[in-house]
Amino acid sequence: MNAVLSGCNLGLSYPDRGLLKRRAAWPAVQDVSLSISGGDSIGLVGGSGAGKSTLLRILLAVENPNAGTVTFNDTPVVPGPASSLRWYHRAVQYIPQNPAAALDPRMNVERLLLEPLRQLRVSGDHRAMILNALHRVELDPGLLSRRPRELSGGQNQRVAIARALVPSPHILLADEPVSGLDLPLRNTVLALMERLVHRDGLGLLFVSHDLAAVARLCSRTLVLSGGRIVEQGPTAAVYTRPQTRETRELVASLPRLHRDKELDKDKP
Numbered sequence: 504m505n506a507v508l509s510g511c512n513l514g515l516s517y518p519d520r521g522l523l524k525r526r527a528a529w530p531a532v533q534d535v536s537l538s539i540s541g542g543d544s545i546g547l548v549g550g551s552g553a554g555k556s557t558l559l560r561i562l563l564a565v566e567n568p569n570a571g572t573v574t575f576n577d578t579p580v581v582p583g584p585a586s587s588l589r590w591y592h593r594a595v596q597y598i599p600q601n602p603a604a605a606l607d608p609r610m611n612v613e614r615l616l617l618e619p620l621r622q623l624r625v626s627g628d629h630r631a632m633i634l635n636a637l638h639r640v641e642l643d644p645g646l647l648s649r650r651p652r653e654l655s656g657g658q659n660q661r662v663a664i665a666r667a668l669v670p671s672p673h674i675l676l677a678d679e680p681v682s683g684l685d686l687p688l689r690n691t692v693l694a695l696m697e698r699l700v701h702r703d704g705l706g707l708l709f710v711s712h713d714l715a716a717v718a719r720l721c722s723r724t725l726v727l728s729g730g731r732i733v734e735q736g737p738t739a740a741v742y743t744r745p746q747t748r749e750t751r752e753l754v755a756s757l758p759r760l761h762r763d764k765e766l767d768k769d770k771p
């Protein structure tokens with residue numbers, strides 16, 4: 504069965520701790536509904552403070568919304584049963600911003616990949632799962648005994664992505680995974696993510712300020728502003744015929760040559 508992660512009418516307001524306290528609460532996410540299926544690649548774009556990371560935390564079930572629901576294949580996740588969500592954390596994995604920096608420098612690659620399997624109490628042949636994850640990110644198994652400082656930046660980045668893949672998730676939520684990377688490494692990581700979606704059938708929600716990366720990778724784009732989805736549709740349509748001021752501003756920030764080059768890839 505194709506995996507489907509759905510958020511319905513999600514809302515989250517943080518208490519306003521400002522000096523004037525005119526507002527009771529600060530809405531970071533408001534009435535957001537979205538659905539990600541296996542094989543989908545959805546871009547989530549928006550200016551700073553638009554609510555992108557908050558929405559990801561809600562979808563990851565690490566932050567409780569004030570309103571709305573999250574379901575996975577129609578099974579309620581949020582609000583959820585008191586029982587463990589380990590099954591969900593296995594099915595929906597997170598790729599953080601600067602994933603390589605998230606690697607514990609004391610662990611070798613084998614331990615870095617074993618740890619999520621232990622934490623999520625995944626049963627089965629861990630060694631085979633680790634080798635499979637390495638294969639998917641095209642890393643040589645000969646690197647298993649190395650620590651992060653003994654690897655290149657690109658290899659560390661792949662190890663970090665392999666950590667998200669090792670429990671065999673169906674959906675990946677990635678928060679700015681290519682920000683701060685130099686161009687060749689950015690392109691390598693984008694190509695890897697393309698394969699995960701198109702070859703392996705994973706669903707991807709890809710948060711990025713890098714609209715050219717979204718244009719290359721994502722068939723659909725959601726634009727978030729003030730915590731609300733203000734525009735959504737096929738990426739090419741959102742970029743070439745933006746309907747809202749927020750989207751026009753975002754698209755204007757993308758150098759024209761770069762935008763046209765990435766969108767041209769979709770043309771037959």
Ligand SMILES: Nc1ncnc2c1ncn2[C@@H]1O[C@H](COP(=O)(O)OP(=O)(O)OP(=O)(O)O)[C@@H](O)[C@H]1O
Nearest residue numbers: 517518530531549550551552553554555556557558
């Ligand atoms: N723990 C928190 N407590 C109070 N307010 C918060 C908290 N986390 C986020 N916010 C506020 O919620 C709003 C949305 O923040 P969020 O980090 O989700 O935005 P973002 O779109 O990811 O921004 P950026 O692109 O800059 O990372 C912002 O106004 C932010 O200040």
